[in-house]
Amino acid sequence: xxxxxxxxxxxxxxxxxxxxxxxxxxxxxxxxxxxxxxxxxxxxxxxxxxxxxxxxxxxxxxxxxxxxxxxxxxxxxxxxxxxxxxxxxxxxxxxxxxxxxxxxxxxxxxxxxxxxxxxxxxxxxxxxxxxxxxxxxxxxxxxxxxxxxxxxxxxxxxxxxxxxxxxxxxxxxxxxxxxxxxxxxxxxxxxxxxxxxxxxxxxxxxxxxxxxxxxxxxxxxxxxxxxxxxxxxxxxxxxxxxxxxxxxxxxxxxxxxxxxxxxxxxxxxxxxxxx
Amino acid sequence: xxxxxxxxxxxxxxxxxxxxxxxxxxxxxxxxxxxxxxxxxxxxxxxxxxxxxxxxxxxxxxxxxxxxxxxxxxxxxxxxxxxxxxxxxxxxxxxxxxxxxxxxxxxxxxxxxxxxxxxxxxxxxxxxxxxxxxxxxxxxxxxxxxxxxxxxxxxxxxxxxxxxxxxxxxxxxxxxxxxxxxxxxxxxxxxxxxxxxxxxxxxxxxxxxxxxxxxxxxxxxxxxxxxxxxxxxxxxxxxxxxxxxxxxxxxxxxxxxxxxxxxxxxxxxxxxxxxxxxxxxxxxxxxxxxxxxxxxxxxxxxxxxxxxxxxxxxxxxxxxxxxxxxxxxxxxxxxxxxxxxxxxxxxxxxxxxxxxxxxxxxxxxxxxxxxxxxxxxxxxxxxxxxxxxxxxxxxxx
Amino acid sequence: xxxxxxxxxxxxxxxxxxxxxxxxxxxxxxxxxxxxxxxxxxxxxxxxxxxxxxxxxxxxxxxxxxxxxxxxxxxxxxxxxxxxxxxxxxxxxxxxxxxxxxxxxxxxxxxxxxxxxxxxxxxxxxxxxxxxxxxxxxxxxxxxxxxxxxxxxxxxxxxxxxxxxxxxxxxxxxxxxxxxxxxxxxxxxxxxxxxxxxxxxxxxxxxxxxxxxxxxxxxxxxxxxxxxxxxxxxxxxxxxxxxxxxxxxxxxxxxxxxxxxxxxxx
Numbered sequence: 047x048x049x050x051x052x053x054x055x056x057x058x059x060x061x062x063x064x065x066x067x068x069x070x071x072x073x074x075x076x077x078x079x080x081x082x083x084x085x086x087x088x089x090x091x092x093x094x095x096x097x098x099x100x101x102x103x104x105x106x107x108x109x110x111x112x113x114x115x116x117x118x119x120x121x122x123x124x125x126x127x128x129x130x131x132x133x134x135x136x137x138x139x140x141x142x143x144x145x146x147x148x149x150x151x152x153x154x155x156x157x158x159x160x161x162x163x164x165x166x167x168x169x170x171x172x173x174x175x176x177x178x179x180x181x182x183x184x185x186x187x188x189x190x191x192x193x194x195x196x197x198x199x200x201x202x203x204x205x206x207x208x209x210x211x212x213x214x215x216x217x218x219x220x221x222x223x224x225x226x227x228x229x230x231x232x233x234x235x236x237x238x239x240x241x242x243x244x245x246x247x248x249x250x251x252x253x254x255x256x257x258x259x260x261x262x263x264x265x266x267x268x269x270x271x272x273x274x275x276x277x278x279x280x281x282x283x284x285x286x287x288x289x290x291x292x293x294x295x296x297x298x299x300x301x302x303x304x305x306x307x308x309x310x311x312x313x314x315x316x317x318x319x320x321x
Numbered sequence: 322x323x324x325x326x327x328x329x330x331x332x333x334x335x336x337x338x339x340x341x342x343x344x345x346x347x348x349x350x351x352x353x354x355x356x357x358x359x360x361x362x363x364x365x366x367x368x369x370x371x372x373x374x375x376x377x378x379x380x381x382x383x384x385x386x387x388x389x390x391x392x393x394x395x396x397x398x399x400x401x402x403x404x405x406x407x408x409x410x411x412x413x414x415x416x417x418x419x420x421x422x423x424x425x426x427x428x429x430x431x432x433x434x435x436x437x438x439x440x441x442x443x444x445x446x447x448x449x450x451x452x453x454x455x456x457x458x459x460x461x462x463x464x465x466x467x468x469x470x471x472x473x474x475x476x477x478x479x480x481x482x483x484x485x486x487x488x489x490x491x492x493x494x495x496x497x498x499x500x501x502x503x504x505x506x507x508x509x510x511x512x513x514x515x516x517x518x519x520x521x522x523x524x525x526x527x528x529x530x531x532x533x534x535x536x537x538x539x540x541x542x543x544x545x546x547x548x549x550x551x552x553x554x555x556x557x558x559x560x561x562x563x564x565x566x567x568x569x570x571x572x573x574x575x576x577x578x579x580x581x582x583x584x585x586x587x588x589x590x591x592x593x594x595x596x597x598x599x600x601x602x603x604x605x606x607x608x609x610x611x612x613x614x615x616x617x618x619x620x621x622x623x624x625x626x627x628x629x630x631x632x633x634x635x636x637x638x639x640x641x642x643x644x645x646x647x648x649x650x651x652x653x654x655x656x657x658x659x660x661x662x663x664x665x666x667x668x669x670x671x672x673x674x675x676x677x678x679x680x681x682x683x684x685x686x687x688x689x690x691x692x693x694x695x696x697x698x699x700x701x702x703x704x705x706x707x708x709x710x711x712x713x714x715x716x717x718x
Numbered sequence: 719x720x721x722x723x724x725x726x727x728x729x730x731x732x733x734x735x736x737x738x739x740x741x742x743x744x745x746x747x748x749x750x751x752x753x754x755x756x757x758x759x760x761x762x763x764x765x766x767x768x769x770x771x772x773x774x775x776x777x778x779x780x781x782x783x784x785x786x787x788x789x790x791x792x793x794x795x796x797x798x799x800x801x802x803x804x805x806x807x808x809x810x811x812x813x814x815x816x817x818x819x820x821x822x823x824x825x826x827x828x829x830x831x832x833x834x835x836x837x838x839x840x841x842x843x844x845x846x847x848x849x850x851x852x853x854x855x856x857x858x859x860x861x862x863x864x865x866x867x868x869x870x871x872x873x874x875x876x877x878x879x880x881x882x883x884x885x886x887x888x889x890x891x892x893x894x895x896x897x898x899x900x901x902x903x904x905x906x907x908x909x910x911x912x913x914x915x916x917x918x919x920x921x922x923x924x925x926x927x928x929x930x931x932x933x934x935x936x937x938x939x940x941x942x943x944x945x946x947x948x949x950x951x952x953x954x955x956x957x958x959x960x961x962x963x964x965x966x967x968x969x970x971x972x973x974x975x976x977x978x979x980x981x982x983x984x
Contacts, residue, residue: 081485082477083450087443090473094438098417106418107888113766113774115421116875120885122768127921130801131930156936160793164800188837189791189936195817195838195850196789200937317846322805325908329809339816339828341855341902345809348893348906408891408911415871415890426894427870516968517864517900670902671984673828 130164133157137165140172144221151222152201161185161220186214192237199267202237228264232257235267239316246317256280256315274310281309328681338674347666347678351691352402357508357530358658359399359698364505364531365538366392367441367497372568374494380564386711387549388542389445394702396437402694403429405685425511436504440497446471447490449709451478455717467708505534512661519594519672520601520665525583532576537654539569540647545702547644553712559636566643569650570626577619597672605667605675610660618653622646766878772924774878779918780945780973781932782955783854785980787939790815790852795835797934801919808832810905812916813856813931818982821845826982853983854939856931857882857903857916858964858972865895865904865915874913880945880973881920886912900965918942945973 080088112118134157138145141158148154159165167175180186183205192202209217217226225234232253233240243249253259259272275281282300284291304312313319329345336345370388372378404410417434420427450472457468506527512518513526523529543565550557587598602610625646629639663678681687767773798813799806808831815834819827822845831838834852863882866874873889876882889912896904896913904915919929923942927933932942943952952975959977965984966972976983 081482083447083473083475083482083486086473086475087446102418105414110419110872113878114875115419115872117872117885117888118766120888121774121877121883121920123885123887124883124917124920125768125770125772125924127802129922129925129927131797131922131927131933133922133927133933153936155938157933159797160934160936164797188793189789191837191840193790193838193840194847195819195852197786197851200789322908326807326809333808339830342808342811342814342830342833343896343902343905346906348896403892406892408893408906408913409889412871412888412890415873415888419872421869421872423867424870424894426868426892429870511894515864515868515898517898666897670900671828673826673984 129166131159132165132169134159136169147219148221151224153221153223181213181215183211183213186218186220194238194241196238198238199235201235203234204237232259243316248315248318276308278305278308281315285309328679332677332679335677336674338669339671340669340674340676341671344669344676347663347676349662349666350406350678350686351680351688352406352686352694354655354658354662355402355691355694356399357505357662358537358655359395359402359694360505360508361530361534361537361654361658362541362698363392363396363399363436363538364501364534365536365540366395366542367501367538368535369539369542369565369568370444371494371498371501374491375498378564380558380560381568383558383561383713384542384546384565386448386709387546388538389441389448390705390709390711391542391545391698391702392538393441393445394698394705396433396441397701398694398698400433401697402691405690405694425507425514428507432504432507436500440493440500444490444493444497445709447486447493450475450486451483452715452717453709454478459717471708502531506531512665517670518665519592520598520668521661523583525579525586529576529579529583532572532579533654533657535572536569536576536650539565539572540650540654543569543643544647544651547640547647549706555712557640559639562640562643566626566629566646569647570623570630573619573623573626573650577623594672597668597675600675601664601668605677606660606664609656610664613656614653614660617649618656622649622653768924770924774881777879777923778944778946779859779879779881779923780943780952780975781856781859781918781929782941782943782952782959782961782975782977783856784939784941784955784959785851785853785976785978785983787937788815788852788854789937789939790817790834790838791936792833792835792837793934793936794854794931794940795833797930798916799835801922801930802917804914805908806835810908810914811835812903812914813854816853816855816983817850818853818980819843819847819850820980820982822848828984849980851980853976853979854931855901855903855964856974857899857918858901858970858974859916859918861971861973862969864898864900864968864970868894868898870894881918881923882915883917883920884913884915886910886914889913900968900970 077085107117107119109118110116113121134145137158145158148156148158161180162177165177168177187203187205190202192204196202214220218224229235231240236253243251256275257272260270262270263272278300279286283289284295285297286300287297289295289297309315325346332345366388369381370385370392373382373385404413407413416427417430420430453468453472454476455478457465457472460468509527509530512521512530513523515521543562546565547557547562587595622645625642628634629642634642666676667678668675680691683689765773765775792815795811795813795815798804799811802812804810804812811833813833814830816828816830817834817838821827821843825845827843829838838852859880859882861880863876866876866882869875870892871888871890872885874882874884874895886907891906891911891913893906893913896906899915904913906912907914919927919931922929928942929940932940941951941955943950943955945952945956947953955977956975961975961977962979963972963975964979
């Protein structure tokens with residue numbers, strides 16, 4: 047109750063203050079009450095502030111903030127940057143024969159400009175701007191030089207030993223790069239495995255001894271996969287206690303040795319750890 | 322273009338481990354080391370001044386005006402290294418015109434303007450107004466006019482007006498303390514809020530910056546006071562000096578504890594970045610962090626001032642200890658800034674490698690400009706001392 | 719799909735939440751900053767059509783990168799540099815390829831000589847390589863970009879299609895955005911002295927072309943497309959693969975999605 051009364055009286059005081067104040071308010075005396083130095087300071091501050099507001103309105107770009115906190119025309123400027131790579135669809139207009147050849151071959155996913163470079167200039171003026179066609183040996187190895195980091199199955203060569211000196215295009219048509227002979231060696235595509243195996247104890251074990259690769263695998267590697275040994279007994283053919291063969295071959299008791307697993311689930315057959 | 326390639330190519334050999342290709346160019350160099358160093362001195366000097374006005378620490382009264390002018394001189398120079406490091410200094414005004422409200426750096430314009438205009442200049446103006454008016458009356462020629470203009474041609478020195486001046490100065494100081502905290506705390510925030518960088522990203526960063534600022538500011542005013550007073554053939558007020566040393570000591574203790582806390586916390590949490598940061602601290606940052614910042618800049622002066630407090634040394638020896646400690650503190654705080662700014666860019670954000678920083682001698686971001694920027698505040702301070710003498714005896718009777 | 723990346727409604731919801739928080743923040747700051755000081759007080763939700771009829775409001779772009787398809791040939795890096803006038807020197811690049819080699823002793827060797835533009839050389843290491851692969855990197859076009867957050871003047875920004883762009887006429891070259899990017903995707907262009915990074919080839923995508931790096935990738939390791947449409951190469955990529963993003967714990971919400979990403983990739 048007391049609190050209520052208090053609030054009420056406060057309200058009355060406040061209302062009086064609001065109502066009566068303008069009656070007593072004398073602008074002149076109010077101005078005179080302000081210390082002299084404050085007036086001078088206030089004028090300076092007002093001038094500085096006005097100056098800032100004016101400068102600001104003049105200097106802020108007119109389209110700033112139209113679509114967010116940035117200059118809207120910046121997007122138009124960025125969007126109008128010159129195009130260099132024309133995109134492979136447009137090449138078809140004139141070079142339909144080459145594009146068709148490429149479309150069915152191994153390079154079907156390699157866009158024209160990957161090898162021929164940016165073509166926008168050529169499209170504007172086909173006579174004047176002639177595109178590059180890398181014919182030297184250095185270019186194809188950018189993709190096809192052997193690198194262990196490349197995904198397995200990607201065709202790779204060691205250019206130092208792969209028909210040295212001869213330009214790639216003397217044997218391979220870059221638009222349909224079928225090898226002159228289908229590679230007999232698995233190493234043509236599985237170079238990392240081949241190299242690893244070459245320094246391992248399995249160096250004399252041929253790939254085909256463990257993997258059966260259907261003939262189609264060579265032309266369509268992903269669609270037709272080679273097999274892997276499915277049973278422990280396969281490795282046991284050499285490594286079981288009673289298997290025939292040299293004495294030096296490490297042997298295990300197939301009955302007791304980690305019977306839950308197929309051998310290659312633990313051992314990497316291309317580089318077995320017992321080196 | 323050739324120049325930058327020539328500068329960057331030899332650095333490739335000095336990289337250890339792996340850094341992203343774009344990280345070879347280190348982006349915030351010596352100038353950005355100087356910037357937080359200078360603003361730190363501003364904030365610290367102002368806090369010292371506020372001790373007199375707000376906390377009524379009478380002993381340090383002789384340094385009140387020196388502190389204010391020191392803060393002003395360094396605040397005028399503080400944005401210059403920022404300006405010089407910009408790729409387009411001529412566009413810098415955009416930060417005032419279209420500040421991005423989510424950017425800590427955009428607040429720079431407002432914090433700086435607020436601190437310069439609303440705090441420092443106003444406080445100095447109210448504090449000096451009476452003296453300026455009286456000086457102008459006695460002077461002639463350009464000096465008279467200069468003082469008349471700085472007083473905005475005001476002439477009211479009635480007791481009522483002076484009472485207002487004192488009140489205003491006190492209120493401004495009270496506002497000034499959080500403002501000084503803001504000024505330097507936000508510089509710490511600029512670094513502390515970069516989540517991409519584990520060396521910077523820390524909530525403690527603003528407050529560590531703040532206390533190291535107070536440390537450096539007190540030490541600087543102490544140095545200036547100790548140099549200027551004998552030059553004016555006056556006696557150093559030992560009570561004032563002892564009090565300043567006490568505050569310096571306290572600020573250093575807090576600063577040291579905060580930095581130690583940050584350090585321990587990092588090691589204890591041992592996040593993904595701990596390996597590369599350990600490499601950094603034990604390798605490229607060892608001399609500047611462990612030796613200069615911690616040992617020379619913190620532990621030795623702490624020990625020295627503690628020794629002064631414990632033992633009854635003659636005033637001569639006390640003065641020498643204070644003086645040398647304050648110099649070591651300056652070296653230490655400068656290397657603190659270096660270790661934060663440069664240290665935070667010496668490791669790759671891939672956390673897999675370290676890079677190097679080589680400064681050039683010439684050029685806008687070179688050593689020469691940096692030295693100039695460190696000297697410039699003292700030249701401005703000299704001019705300010707001439708225009709607005711802060712000495713007790715200069716006060717108009 | 720991993721927890722940090724449930725597309726569709728989840729993303730919709732989180733972007734709604736962000737909008738709400740952003741709105742709160744904006745209304746709070748608008749209390750502090752008087753109207754005449756703010757620049758972005760004009761009509762914002764009007765549909766925007768830029769030259770050529772492209773409207774950023776109709777698209778939302780992203781990129782998919784399949785680590786197991788990258789052969790490290792560097793064609794993307796070269797195409798990007800030629801398309802976008804990036805200096806052909808090693809220190810500045812909008813996209814690059816990293817090679818990872820994880821050794822038997824657990825050590826990780828990473829390199830990206832010349833940003834990978836000239837492919838890689840085989841180097842023999844003392845220890846055996848357990849696994850090895852290439853990782854193309856690019857600006858992640860984060861949905862929650864730290865670089866935009868810190869730009870003091872509004873020179874870098876996100877358009878309605880989600881692409882983060884830089885206004886090189888407005889950038890003051892303070893390099894705060896370079897510091898704020900966790901991915902090292904930004905650099906200061908040595909000639910313009912302004913910040914630069916990948917734009918998803920904005921000038922190409924507004925005309926219906928793929929970004930230059932996507933165009934130049936011979937193995938389709940890079941997939942570009944719409945995130946939010948029902949059918950797009952990217953939507954299929956996100957459906958068919960286990961997806962991860964770089965540094966998900968930083969909550970930058972990248973729109974460059976990786977398939978077959980290794981734990982060692984930083």
